Amino acid sequence: MAPRTKYDVVSEIAKRRGFYWPSFEIYGGMSGFVTYGDLGTKLKRNIEALWKEHFVRRQGFLEIDDPVINPERVFQASGHLENFKEHSSMCTKCGKSFRADHLIEEKTGMENVEAMGGEAIKSLMVDHKIKCPNCGGQLKEPTLILTMFKTEIGATGGEIGYARPETAQAMFMNYKRAFQHNREKLPFALAQASKVLRNEISPRQGMIRLREFTIMELELFFDPEDPACPWFSEVKDITINLYTEKMMENDIKEPLVITISEAVEKGLILTEWQGYFMGVSHQFIQAIGVPPEKQRYRAHLPDERAHYSLQTYDQEVQLETWGWIEMSGCAYRTDFDLKNHMEASGIDMTVLREDGTRFIPYVVEPSYGLDRLMYATLENSYERKNKRNIFHLPRNLAPYQVAVFPLVSKDRLPEKAEEVRSMLIQKGFWVTYDEKGSIGRRYARSDEVGTPLAVAIDYKTVEEGILTIRDRDSWTQVSTTINDLPSALEAYFKGEKEFSDLGAPVVRE
RNA sequence: GCGACCGUGGUCUAGUGGUAAGAUUUCUGCCUGCCACGCAGGGGGCCCGGGUUCGAUCCCCGGCGGUCGCACCA
Numbered sequence: 001m002a003p004r005t006k007y008d009v010v011s012e013i014a015k016r017r018g019f020y021w022p023s024f025e026i027y028g029g030m031s032g033f034v035t036y037g038d039l040g041t042k043l044k045r046n047i048e049a050l051w052k053e054h055f056v057r058r059q060g061f062l063e064i065d066d067p068v069i070n071p072e073r074v075f076q077a078s079g080h081l082e083n084f085k086e087h088s089s090m091c092t093k094c095g096k097s098f099r100a101d102h103l104i105e106e107k108t109g110m111e112n113v114e115a116m117g118g119e120a121i122k123s124l125m126v127d128h129k130i131k132c133p134n135c136g137g138q139l140k141e142p143t144l145i146l147t148m149f150k151t152e153i154g155a156t157g158g159e160i161g162y163a164r165p166e167t168a169q170a171m172f173m174n175y176k177r178a179f180q181h182n183r184e185k186l187p188f189a190l191a192q193a194s195k196v197l198r199n200e201i202s203p204r205q206g207m208i209r210l211r212e213f214t215i216m217e218l219e220l221f222f223d224p225e226d227p228a229c230p231w232f233s234e235v236k237d238i239t240i241n242l243y244t245e246k247m248m249e250n251d252i253k254e255p256l257v258i259t260i261s262e263a264v265e266k267g268l269i270l271t272e273w274q275g276y277f278m279g280v281s282h283q284f285i286q287a288i289g290v291p292p293e294k295q296r297y298r299a300h301l302p303d304e305r306a307h308y309s310l311q312t313y314d315q316e317v318q319l320e321t322w323g324w325i326e327m328s329g330c331a332y333r334t335d336f337d338l339k340n341h342m343e344a345s346g347i348d349m350t351v352l353r354e355d356g357t358r359f360i361p362y363v364v365e366p367s368y369g370l371d372r373l374m375y376a377t378l379e380n381s382y383e384r385k386n387k388r389n390i391f392h393l394p395r396n397l398a399p400y401q402v403a404v405f406p407l408v409s410k411d412r413l414p415e416k417a418e419e420v421r422s423m424l425i426q427k428g429f430w431v432t433y434d435e436k437g438s439i440g441r442r443y444a445r446s447d448e449v450g451t452p453l454a455v456a457i458d459y460k461t462v463e464e465g466i467l468t469i470r471d472r473d474s475w476t477q478v479s480t481t482i483n484d485l486p487s488a489l490e491a492y493f494k495g496e497k498e499f500s501d502l503g504a505p506v507v508r509e
Numbered sequence: 510g511c512g513a514c515c516g517u518g519g520u521c522u523a524g525u526g527g528u529a530a531g532a533u534u535u536c537u538g539c540c541u542g543c544c545a546c547g548c549a550g551g552g553g554g555c556c557c558g559g560g561u562u563c564g565a566u567c568c569c570c571g572g573c574g575g576u577c578g579c580a581c582c583a
Contacts, residue, residue, distance in 0.1 A: 008576095022574085025574095027573090028556065028573045030573090079583095080583080166583085201581050202580080203582085204582095209582065309583095388544090438544080439542090439544070440543065440545060441544080443543080444544065447545095448545090456543065458542070458543080470544085508543065
């Protein structure tokens with residue numbers, strides 16, 4: 001049997017304790033779909049909230065929420081219908097399948113064969129007698145694979161619709177109205193955290209590649225003649241690990257360690273806005289618990305880039321099981337999308353400058369996969385210590401903030417604990433309560449779901465109103481009073497106080 | 510989608526052509542004065558369909574799902 005990977009270990013706890021598990025289990029399951037349980041739902045919600053702290057609230061950007069199903073016209077205009085598919089050809093002998101356009105390019109040296117269309121690809125395959133590169137066998141006629149989910153809108157099937165494979169089009173389609181809501185001022189951004197669907201041919205790696213998942217994305221609109229980012233100075237000194245396009249082409253293994261401002265000055269990052277978002281993103285990923293040395297930015301090579309992008313940097317995080325995995329992408333989309341929608345819809349999307357000239361805004365887009373961020377958060381916070389599982393989740397991400405335990409379940413301690421629990425709930429905290437088994441077992445159980453603090457109600461609590469707070473990470477305790485507890489917890493979760501400041505140290509024999 | 514391997518209580522594993530074991534979890538009661546404590550008792554399972562067989566969780570075929578490799582991942 002293969003050794004258990006960290007992914008196996010984390011997933012086992014996730015399933016057993018209720019973070020996430022495979023969907024449709026009772027009907028045999030279906031790969032590419034995941035169900036979040038209580039803990040996972042809360043953790044995911046907290047990561048989304050933290051993302052909005054970094055990318056929406058701070059800058060005063062706008063949010064929207066747009067339909068998942070879109071009519072076909074949208075994807076004609078966006079270019080997805082043309083680009084979100086490939087011509088796949090399978091070998092009749094060994095069964096392997098290949099991208100027909102890539103095979104033609106290899107054999108003939110032609111470029112951009114994909115754009116020539118299906119019929120041309122079919123005849124080129126025949127003309128050049130292209131065989132299976134694996135075994136030399138005969139290849140089947142290429143078939144078109146569309147990786148968007150297709151459906152019909154309306155009961156009589158009047159119009160074809162597709163589930164969106166990204167949320168960006170929503171921001172572009174609603175750009176003009178939002179621009180007015182922003183009192184026609186540039187730059188501004190539209191953000192959305194919402195579900196998208198991609199009909200992946202063969203999803204693998206559990207949480208990393210799903211068919212239905214949540215994207216957190218924003219489109220920043222700016223005047224290409226006024227490309228300065230007003231908050232650039234906040235991130236300019238952040239050091240990142242960078243792999244530029246040129247470094248990728250020359251197969252350079254060591255990253256360029258460089259500050260954001262230097263990378264922009266040298267033209268390695270094309271715009272200040274990309275630099276800004278890459279810097280904020282570095283902080284954000286660090287805030288979910290991934291240290292800088294496990295982060296890097298890697299440029300997309302031209303043939304890897306999406307049809308709309310002039311430059312894209314993937315932000316990758318090093319996971320123990322799979323190595324470097326993309327967590328976000330920061331794409332420079334220029335005016336590609338607004339221009340397309342303007343042409344296809346006939347709606348003018350240009351902006352008037354003070355000098356009377358008109359222009360289509362340029363766009364920079366940072367985009368995040370929430371589901372894999374959640375996995376990265378769990379994996380990075382996981383520790384096995386003294387045969388126990390601990391998730392050292394950042395305190396602002398933990399599904400539950402505090403656990404309340406009576407020391408023993410007798411002598412009116414449970415009743416007292418219940419009082420403390422209701423008080424904390426009334427104060428707005430996320431609280432769990434447990435009185436089963438030994439207190440040590442209950443501490444262990446709350447560590448396993450990443451609850452940062454546990455409050456123990458003992459005889460001194462009943463007699464003098466003094467209780468103890470126990471820290472998940474250090475397993476140490478401090479004591480304070482029932483009356484002081486809420487404000488202490490509030491300061492702790494706001495990050496104003498550290499654990500040791502919450503009360504007097506408790507020393508046990 | 511192709512190939513290899515795999516599918517046993519909630520979870521992790523053992524095992525078998527005669528319907529199944531252990532740990533853990535969960536429930537009940539007792540116990541419990543700070544780190545998965547102890548005792549007693551209870552609950553809970555062979556992925557689905559077909560075939561071979563007196564009898565299939567085990568063998569065969571198909572499906573579904575998982576892991577890995579190839580391909581795909583805009």
